[in-house]
Amino acid sequence: MTKLRLPKAFELLLVWHGLLVGSYTIAYLTAEGAPVLHQFAGYSVLGLLAVRLTAALIAGVRPPWALPLPKASMWKNFGRKLAAGHFSALLGRTPFAPLSGLVILGTLVLVTLSGLAADWWEWEDLHEGLAESSLAVVLIHIAIVSFAPLLKRLNASRADAAATALPRNA
Amino acid sequence: MFQKTLTLVLVGVLFMGIATLTYGTFYDKGFAASVTGMMGLGDDEHGEDGDDD
Incomplete structure (x- = not known):
């Protein structure tokens, strides 16, 4: 019998990330023709951002709920490896991933707050402009975080193909 | 880890889709209108301002 266990902090962060993506997608899709559903999804995004920022405030610098600030040492190491011609640094965790996460958090805070303001004032144009740029x-962000895993997979499949081709040629 | 993240993203989209659909069914214009709204095919509110040109 499998034992149930409490989810780890990182798993909770992944669940939060999934819900944020879901809410953002629904909010984007309903922007044109379904205002009530758009508000529902938009308030969900706002609530999830509030949870994330509160958790970051409580967590401080402790991962994984700390804000994704790219550290100076990470930039230095990454720059040093690239300068030395080690392009394999692109396969690992680059400082662009946390940076893009941070930019998304900031952009979504602006988008949701402008959307909230648009409920009371004539701020629709600002909200629409910010929402379009947020896409x-x-x-x-998707391109940055997918690049390394896809490149790794491509390299692995090439290595597999070379390994299976070798005995035939030998 | 990438696959786990991708799976949870899809689960999140599915969960929020069902939640929004449920909300739209009971508190907005019903199931069919909610489905079309979520597909981006709903009635455009901006068109109600007499934007004929």
Whole structure:
């Protein structure tokens, strides 16, 4: 019989991330023609951001709930490896990943607060402009965090293909 | 880890989709209108301002 265990902090962060992506996607899709659903999804994003920022405030510098601030040492190591021609540094965790996460958090706070303000004042244009630009930020984040795993997988499949081709040629 | 993150992202989208659909069914214009709204095909509110040109 499998034993149930409490989720770890990092797993909770992944669940939070999944819910944020879900809320953002629904909010984006309902922006044009379903205002009530758009508000529901938008308030969900706002609530999730409030949870994240509160958790970051409580956690301080302790991972994984601390704000994703790229450390200076991370930039130095990354720059040193690239300068030495070790492009394998791109396969590991680059400082661009936490940086893009931080930019997304900041952008989404602006988007949701402008959306909240648009409920009372004529701020729809500002909210729409910020929301459209937030999609670009999200796509850049996806590209950054997917790049390393996809490159690793590509390298692994190439290595597998070379290993299976070798005995035939030998 | 990448696969776990991707799985939870899809679960999150599914969960929020169901939650929004449930909310729309009971507190907005019903199930069918909520589905079309979530597909981005709902009635455009901006069009109600008499934007004929």
